Structure formats: structure tokens, C-alpha cells
Amino acid sequence: MVTEINRAAHTVLNQNKMGQDAIDKKGWLLAHKWLLLRRLSQLSIIFLFLAGPVFGVWLIKGNMASSLILDSVPLSDPFVVLQSVFAGNYPELTALTGALIVGLFYFIVGGRVYCSWVCPINIVTDTADWLRRFLKINKSLSFSSINFSRESRYALLAVSFLLASVTGMLVWELVNPVTMIQREIVFGMGVSWVFIVTIFILDTFISRRAWCGHLCPMGAFYSVLGKFSLIKVSAKNRTNCNDCMECYALCPEPQVIKPALKGDDSPLIRSENCTNCGRCIDVCAKDVFIINHRFINFKP
């Protein structure tokens, strides 16, 4: 099914400029509303972390693994803290509270909101995907269609916890590009940009959406965390759909759309892999999609 969607999407992809209909109808700004809001969110989070070391304004201290807002409210990444628990450490109350606050937040707004609204790697992989479309790489490069399984990330998630418990240390954090880039942006850049470039090349030239959509165990963790989240994207006006396929072409997890858009059941996108990025809302000229919450019992 996924390949079917991909094929159809790629046909669209190579035909015309992406989202042109939506731009014509809504104007450029509104046709990029959620994208711009997400970039704003991602950049301002980086800015807030940098404000301390650069301008001496300590609104938030630390990095995304664990931080302290205004020297009082702790925040911790539940994935990192959980690795530490698997490694046999019982964290202090500060880290536990922090992980609980962050975990609860994503449990409500959608786990992978972390991926699309917070994680700095997302900017890299979105850019890679844009470049891939721009250069029409699917057509031009023979090795560009290597496909990882979308379940690989769960295997890597299991590996990261398993290794933590076997070795007694946070092994994934030795190579985790997500925490690495975030930490080094705030604490001074080493050579970890090599990891970022690798991901960019992988996503652009070798396999579409390879990192965020197939491999990243952190994304897998947040998928699981947001399984029952309240805020979801809904194909509320799915009757308006004119099968232009542009949402499939732009969606980082296109397999999540079909059950909601073409199914007879609820129009809610229930898949935990949906990142709530809102790109489908932007790109749809027919206003099929809206951000919704899971309690709306909408009958089309």
C-alpha cells in the first residue's frame, strides 16, 4: 500500500510545483502557515537556549536532554531519562519531575510534535526532502530509492534500551544526532556536524525521509508516547478531496493519511507516526484537513 501511495505521490511530485493550487487559492503565506509556525517554534527554542550563553539572559539553562527554566522548573527528555533507568540508575527527583512534565506535554499534544515542532534535525531533513523534490532525485539517481522499513526505528528503539541495560550506560547518547546537535549548538560546535551532513546526504540522495521517517529511535519513542494523544489532524472535509495527491507527496509519513482520508471510519489520523506538522493542511487547496482533538465524533 505504501509503495502504491509513493508511486502516485511521486507522479504528482514530478508534474508541477508543489502546492501551487493551494498557493493560488489561499495566498503564499496561508499556504505555508503551519510550516512557518513550526520553523518559528524550532528556531525560537534554539534561540531561548542560546540566549543564556550568548546574551547572558538565562531564561532556560542546560539543553534539551535536561534543562531548568528560570532556575526553577526542570524539564528532562523522557527518552534520555528512560535510557538512564534502563542503564540501572534511579534518577534524582529533579530529572524524574522534568521527564514527567515533558512526557505529559507530548502525551497530550502528540508525541511526534517533538519531531516536527521542536527537534532541530527536522529542519535538516525537511530541507533534504525539499532538495530531493527540487532536483527530482527520484528520477535521476538509481540508488536513490533504497527503502528502509518504517519499523526499523522500533528495532533501534529496542536496541537503545537493550544496550543501556546490558552495558549499564546510555549507549545511544554516544551517537544520537538529535541530542548531539542540540547540545553542540548550545555548548559549542565540535565535529558533530559530520553526523548532520551524513543525515542530509542520506535523506537527499539515498533514501527519502530515511532518518526521521524510518530510523530515528527517538521519533519511535515519541510515536509510542503520543499514541493516545488528544490533538490530532483530521481529514474533516474529506468529501472535498479531489485526489491531487499533494498531501501524500509532502507528508513525512504518507502512510498515515490514507485510512483517514479514504476510509469509511473516523476521519481522524490515528497513526502514532503522524507528527502533527500540519503540512497536509497547508498544501490542500480544498481545505480537507484541520487540527482537531480526538473527542470530536465527526461523521462525514
Add this chain to the structure above:
Amino acid sequence: MNQATDKTSQSRRRFLDNISRAAGGAVLSGVVPGVMLGLYSQQSKSLPAGAIRPPGVTNETDFLSACVRCGLCVRDCPYDTLKLSQLGDSVALGTPYFNARNIPCEMCEDIPCIKACPTGALDPQLTVIDDARMGLAVLIDQEACIAFQGLRCEVCYNACPVRDKAISIEYSHNKRTTKHALFIPVVHSSDCTGCGKCEHVCILDEAAIKVLPMNLAKGELGKHYRLGWKEKQKAGESLVTPDIEHQYNLPQGTRYDYEGEGLIQPKKTTPFEKDALDRLNEGKL
């Protein structure tokens, strides 16, 4: 009928295909990176000699199970001593450490780095900085240290925040001049916190005294070893049965004194009260 069998065999084939694909996928995405990462993690467990952990770390393995690499200790260090490791530092990636030769630990009394740590990787039970054991200073090159040349230096001794306890100066004979003393700095592990101020101030181009991680700096006596004199002190008496006093086969009346005198002859006795010659000289016969 035939068609049905065809269908079953087809679906079986598809099933087997899916299974083998899933297994292949699991091996590629799970097992291979798992094994590689596992091996890499073992390598990154060994802390290089020049990297010292912040106070409150007693065991590198425990530390690596707890530290989330948030850098809050680095932020709260008032002297910029601590930094987070980066790729190529050969310290487990993203974890805090310091290099004593560059910036040593100033041993803040309120230990802000430990207070900042959200996970307990820096042990919050350490409340007195003098109890910290970040490493151990070792006067590692006696050939280069100028105190051993008979020159007065004692800079490490004077810089030590726990002076006279962690580093003391011991005098010994200067064999070269034959008439002067050597002023030798001696580190005592009972009080050295591993702050690294001695290494920082050492006047040589390359420090002769260096702080090393505890496991590199310390030897350890076999667990079965007992030092006789200490055990004797503990027990209040000798733990082995005292020797039975040796019986010599000596002529009657002679004794043997163990502690100095040696063989003791019995005093010569005569039936007479006086010496025979004296008695003759008395002329009473």
C-alpha cells in the same frame, strides 16, 4: 481445487517472503548497529588519563549510567572548569570533565555543580568538598621535579587547598652536596581531592605532578593480604602462638640468655670460704 492450492502456496510464499524480509530488516536495523554500538560503548568507558570528572563521581560506570549530558553542571561552574566532551575528545560523548593543567577545580564550598545535576550522576550526598575524590595527584616524574635536584620549589605544596594534609614536604638527605636537605612534596591519598591545583601550578613545561583518575593512580593490595603488625595492634596481642622457650642441653647450672649475654656459666664454687692462696698466706696451717 488447483487454483485454491495455488493460492495457498502463493500466500505461503508471500508469508515466508515477509518473514524473511522482516528478519533481514531486524538484523540490519537492530542487531548490526546494536553490536557495533555495544563495542563502541566499551571503548568509550575508559576515561583517558588527562580527563578528570567533576566532584561527586566515584565510579565511571555508575556515572555513565546516570549522566544525561545536559551540561547544567558546566553552566553552574563559576570558574569555567568543566566542559562537555565532543567527538574526538575520547571521553564519553557529551559528558562533563575537566583538564587540571588548563583549569583546575576551585573546590567551591557550596559545590554548585552537584546542586545543578538533575539526575544524581554527581552524587548529592557529597556535601563537603574536602571529601571529594575527583582523582589523585601523583608526583609522576621524580627525575624532572626540581625538588629532587635539591632545589627549593614547593609550589605544588603551597597551591594545595588541603596543604599539609594532601601534600606535605618531607626532608631527606641531599647526597649530591652532602650537606643540604631535599624538600620533597609527598601526596597523601587520605586527603587529596584531585582538584588539580598542584598540576596547574607546576612550574615545569610539562607538569611533574599530575592528577590521575583514581583507578590509574591507586594500586591495590591483594584482598587476602594481612599486615602482621596491624593485625597485632587490632587484636591487642600477637595472633600467632608465642614460641616455646628453647631448651638447651647444657651442663647443669649453665643457662643461655637470648638477649645479649649468651652462655652464662654457673659461678665457680669451692668447699672453702676463701681462695686457696689467700688461705695459705694467712699462715694458719
